[in-house]
Amino acid sequence: MELTHEQAQRWLLNFHGKVTDNKAYLSDLDQAIGDGDHGSNMARGTEAVKEKLASVTDESLEAVLKQTAMALISKVGGASGPLYGSAFMAMAKKAKETRDLSVLIEAGLEGIKHRGKADVGDKTMIDMWQPVATALKEGTFSQATIDQALLDVKPLKAKKGRASYVGDRSIGALDPGAVSSGYLFEALIEEVIA
Amino acid sequence: MELTHEQAQRWLLNFHGKVTDNKAYLSDLDQAIGDGDHGSNMARGTEAVKEKLASVTDESLEAVLKQTAMALISKVGGASGPLYGSAFMAMAKKAKETRDLSVLIEAGLEGIKHRGKADVGDKTMIDMWQPVATALKEGTFSQATIDQALLDVKPLKAKKGRASYVGDRSIGALDPGAVSSGYLFEALIEEVIA
Amino acid sequence: MKKIINEPHLVVDDLLEGMLLAHSDLLTRIEDTRVVIEKEKQATVGLVSGGGSGHEPAHAGFVGDGMLRAAVLGEMFTSPTPDQIYEAIKASDTGKGVLLIVKNYTGDVMNFDMAKEMAEMEDIEVESILVDDDIAVEDSTYTAGKRGVAGTILVHKILGHFAREGKTLAELKQLGDALIHHIDTLGVALTGATVPEVGKPGFTLEANEMEYGVGIHGEPGYRRSELKQSHQIAKELVTKLMETRKETKKIGLLVNGLGATPIQELYVFYRDVVNELKAYDVEITFQKIGDFMTSIDMAGLSLTVIDLDDETYKEALTSPVDVLSW
């Protein structure tokens, strides 16, 4: 499946909507095992993405993804800013070669892993990106992929980011970055796949 | 009625007992219209009086009163320290001339008024000392004098000391210094007059 | 009551010990007293201040070259006793006399007066200045007069400067008496202060309440109100403090935290004060932001305004000093 720049625009606007609606919930999740700012961080960031996209004149997928990356990098801060930013920057680079959605998401995932030096099972957003990337490649991606990933992330013990400081207390909790990434992929289903 | 130095000793020890027993109550009264330390101040002071009196070798009324004054001045601080201290210092000076109880208390009262530049009706310890001094002179002093003074002090509005800052809010409250002075005169009844 | 302390009745001794352990290069203690005195004394008039404890860093944090010679620490919120003040006076005199800087509270006034009487009997020259900068309190025959609060620190600094310059006791007394009319303060609280030995706050405010015009011993103020935003508080305080300043062209500001207020809030508030002052024809030529005269663990702050049209005040405020907390 190919991703067009119009689709990408709709996808990111939809993501902004979901994050805005769930800002308090994301911060609550972060307060339990982190520092309680993931909701405000992502709301600020996706707001900036929305503004940036409104003024993108270059009608290319690469431009949409790159502007998204720049907006996230320069507005979010914290851990999630560089991570989401690196994901979209990697996707933008990959968009020079291909518009294949599964390849792009795979590139984004690699961007996150490279920037955060984390991997599957560390209880981070990677535990959402990885199953989604795999499912996309295998053609099995659906809402069920996201739901399952959220179930799977809960019992993990955090080994990266702030949540690693609470040790065993992180077991049983949802990871805020995995949840916000879940919104990203729900938006993808709604705007691109469905 | 004459005051002996043994009586004075018993009087002051009894006063110490009453203050110690009612330390928390005095501080509570002070917290309502002042700063909440009158109980600790007076407990610390009368404890010092007790210690000082145990080591008084000069068996004279003047010595007992003077040592009491010194102990109070150097241990209480706040407003009540100089006031009680000045009262006993004035009584000690007067004891050079006379042992007459009503004259001595009158002298103590003058000491307080002079030091604190306050007078009857300002809602201070003077509103206890004045009626007691008058009653002693007129030979009518009894527990009823103290009880009546406490009733009379309540409706007054404080014009001196910390309590003056709360303005009308002091109306209806007991004045902590009047109450501690009430203990002093109850002790006088128990040890000297009864 | 949540505090990092040992036995509540030991707080004053413990903090004093800590202070002296930490700053033994600068400060020492007169034996068997709670008097903190500078180690190196110049042959100038000695400035002595003090009062109840609980206002840290006041007053010991202002002892040193260019400010106070000695500070007397009373029990928590309770003025020190005359014998202690007397020891401070004696040790501070180098033959040039001693100036007492007293905050206007009944207890402080009486205890410092008695100490002064004691010192005069020993032929030490002593004068005193009564600071009463708190305009929350009416100065009338129905009160003990306005209270001395955070503005006292500015008196320490200015008179300390002039003492170091070699002014005589009589000159300092005159300067001080004139100076205090140029300093006004107003405070607000979000919480009461808890004296360790009492164990509960002096007054209680609901989660959405604040109090205007509090003193530094947890005395309640002139109005309880719902919690306001910083700019609204700034407006009320600035309006009241500028009322009597129609002629003033230059002012200095002191934003003082009351003990539990984070520095970030002091800076937010300072911004709003400067904003409010735009409506007035004054220039801010000096400012100081931090914890100087606290009220134990009270959340809140005070704003002090000092007239600085007299250039010597500004000079005195900005000269270097060797103290812990200026």
Add this chain to the structure above:
Amino acid sequence: MKKIINEPHLVVDDLLEGMLLAHSDLLTRIEDTRVVIEKEKQATVGLVSGGGSGHEPAHAGFVGDGMLRAAVLGEMFTSPTPDQIYEAIKASDTGKGVLLIVKNYTGDVMNFDMAKEMAEMEDIEVESILVDDDIAVEDSTYTAGKRGVAGTILVHKILGHFAREGKTLAELKQLGDALIHHIDTLGVALTGATVPEVGKPGFTLEANEMEYGVGIHGEPGYRRSELKQSHQIAKELVTKLMETRKETKKIGLLVNGLGATPIQELYVFYRDVVNELKAYDVEITFQKIGDFMTSIDMAGLSLTVIDLDDETYKEALTSPVDVLSW
């Protein structure tokens, strides 16, 4: 949440504005950024630090001659973004390169790294030091590593001194990497910290509870316990901090308030720390007591120990600086 602020999302802008209004003689702001930079730059290596806001006076309070060249302020408890850090780097370079002093938090590390990459693309020489003094956290493959907390201030001071002395970027990097192994910190909290936009504390402690080993962003620590007395807390912290110091003969101490702790408690605690240290064969040759690296309005404190057998560290810690909050 009781705070003297305006709209919660404006706190960082408001406090920054207040700070710059108050200290325009010393500090300025890079236009359109939240970067605070010293007005007069020496031609030395520029030290740049920063992080989330809420740690005031860190880091802007340490900008000036002898410490930092610039500080980058992020949102409350959120590391600043790479573009802002990059602006700070650019403005801090005088051709001698720039040293980043970063507290070890995933977000800070990544954002500073990205900024470093951006600067290197512009041919600015940049090195970075990662401070991880918080021994409350295990440094293992199962954590993001030890955190950077109050000890960072000592790194600012020591490297700031050496930068002023003219050391090169490579020398400073080497000195810094060695230095961080000599600094350890442990913190305790009596209350959580409330991020203004969140409106409730990061964690809640009962009236009789405290937490050992907290971070400076309200991260919970290693143990919750009933409220202890100061000397008991001192014992636990000193024991843990001295465990790795069998050979050390001279140490420095930093007692740091976390935002809502009155100075009086810091001094009580300092006394107890000195008492506890009597059981060890060490001399305390430097000490610092106050609010340096706070956690918004958290009640609590941290204790930092630095090895000072190396005399140059002591010299670097005590040289004069021209900053707001050292």
